[in-house]
Amino acid sequence: MPKTPVEYFGAELRAHREMAGLGCPQLAAKLGYSPQRIGQVERGDSPPSENFAKDCDTFFETKGTFFRIWEWIQRVGHLHLLPPGFAEFLQREAAARVIHKFEAMAVTGLFQTREYACEQLKTGRTPEETEKLVATRLARQAILEGEDPCHAVVVFDEYALRRPVGGAEVMRGQIQHLIDLSDRLNVTLQIVPSATGAYAGLPGAFTLLRFEDDPDVAYVEGHMSGQLIERAGAVRAYALVFDLIRGVALPTGETLKLLHAILEDL
Numbered sequence: 001m002p003k004t005p006v007e008y009f010g011a012e013l014r015a016h017r018e019m020a021g022l023g024c025p026q027l028a029a030k031l032g033y034s035p036q037r038i039g040q041v042e043r044g045d046s047p048p049s050e051n052f053a054k055d056c057d058t059f060f061e062t063k064g065t066f067f068r069i070w071e072w073i074q075r076v077g078h079l080h081l082l083p084p085g086f087a088e089f090l091q092r093e094a095a096a097r098v099i100h101k102f103e104a105m106a107v108t109g110l111f112q113t114r115e116y117a118c119e120q121l122k123t124g125r126t127p128e129e130t131e132k133l134v135a136t137r138l139a140r141q142a143i144l145e146g147e148d149p150c151h152a153v154v155v156f157d158e159y160a161l162r163r164p165v166g167g168a169e170v171m172r173g174q175i176q177h178l179i180d181l182s183d184r185l186n187v188t189l190q191i192v193p194s195a196t197g198a199y200a201g202l203p204g205a206f207t208l209l210r211f212e213d214d215p216d217v218a219y220v221e222g223h224m225s226g227q228l229i230e231r232a233g234a235v236r237a238y239a240l241v242f243d244l245i246r247g248v249a250l251p252t253g254e255t256l257k258l259l260h261a262i263l264e265d266l
Contacts, residue, residue, distance in 0.1 A: 006044045006047045009044075009066065010042040011042075016060045016062070086225075095214075096211055101205075102207075102245050103155070104160055104202075105160050110143075110144065111154065112174065113170075116165055116173070121137070154190075155245050155246055155249050156189070161175065162194075172266045175266065182252070182255070189252065189255055193250060196248055205221070206241075217235060
């Protein structure tokens with residue numbers, strides 16, 4: 001029995017080929033691929049391309065069956081690129097009405113430019129994997145758009161904005177993007193200045209999601225996985241920490257001045 005979408009595609013291809021009374025060489029000749037390629041796909045050793053799936057649908061007259069399996073492969077493969085726990089967080093984030101987020105090390109994905117996201121995500125990944133993750137990250141930003149957008153309150157440690165991700169040009173674009181975002185009514189930006197001593201944000205970044213009807217949740221992301229926190233007492237504790245962090249952060253007006261100063265320093 002097939003255990004993965006790629007193996008399922010291969011099993012379907014083999015079944016349709018055999019029902020058509022064709023061997024691998026005959027099908028390969030009709031589709032314009034090598035017999036080796038047909039064998040690889042049927043065994044599940046190699047995923048099909050989008051064009052391969054469409055060619056199968058055209059030849060076997062399957063009305064999009066192979067293309068839908070190919071889309072399934074893309075979705076599952078995409079999820080495998082995400083750290084454990086993050087896929088569920090994305091679903092919750094998309095439904096949130098208010099997001100409270102503290103970032104200590106980098107610009108949050110909701111506010112990243114394409115160039116900044118590429119630089120942050122490319123280490124240890126192929127260009128194709130990087131592009132898929134960047135596309136997901138940019139698509140998330142749609143929750144801040146539209147007639148009834150989510151409201152985001154984000155507090156940065158100043159070091160997160162001064163870390164030179166991708167060099168000066170990338171950083172100039174990113175800081176200008178934050179300046180532009182600060183004009184939106186549904187976006188509140190604050191910065192904890194680097195001169196601040198010990199404060200509640202030192203243990204690291206976290207996110208609070210608030211919904212129309214459902215209970216609040218918190219999310220903490222580590223190096224290898226993320227944890228969605230739903231226990232009410234723990235979520236309240238994170239909410240208290242967020243309030244303490246905002247207490248030492250610059251007001252929005254002073255934050256905007258500091259963003260301009262950071263931009264001028266680049």
